[in-house]
Amino acid sequence: xxxxxxxxxxxxxxxxxxxxxxxxxxxxxxxxxxxxxxxxxxxxxxxxxxxxxxxxxxxxxxxxxxxxxxxxxxxxxxxxxxx
Numbered sequence: 001x002x003x004x005x006x007x008x009x010x011x012x013x014x015x016x017x018x019x020x021x022x023x024x025x026x027x028x029x030x031x032x033x034x035x036x037x038x039x040x041x042x043x044x045x046x047x048x049x050x051x052x053x054x055x056x057x058x059x060x061x062x063x064x065x066x067x068x069x070x071x072x073x074x075x076x077x078x079x080x081x082x083x
């Protein structure tokens with residue numbers, strides 16, 4: 001481990017629907033560059049808004065949690081994290 005700051009970003013899916021990503025590495029104390037690079041990638045693409053298929057739901061489609069135990073007894077609709 002070098003202690004260098006890194007950021008990992010989504011960049012698509014394999015032909016089997018598995019997520020793939022890439023990683024930027026910056027010099028020590030240059031986290032600001034990573035944040036700017038990550039932001040620029042998210043502005044230019046929509047990979048961070050897409051998700052791999054779960055239980056037969058296609059890539060990028062809305063997913064509904066129908067498990068009342070896991071969702072605290074209510075049905076949740078999840079379309080992804082804006083992070």
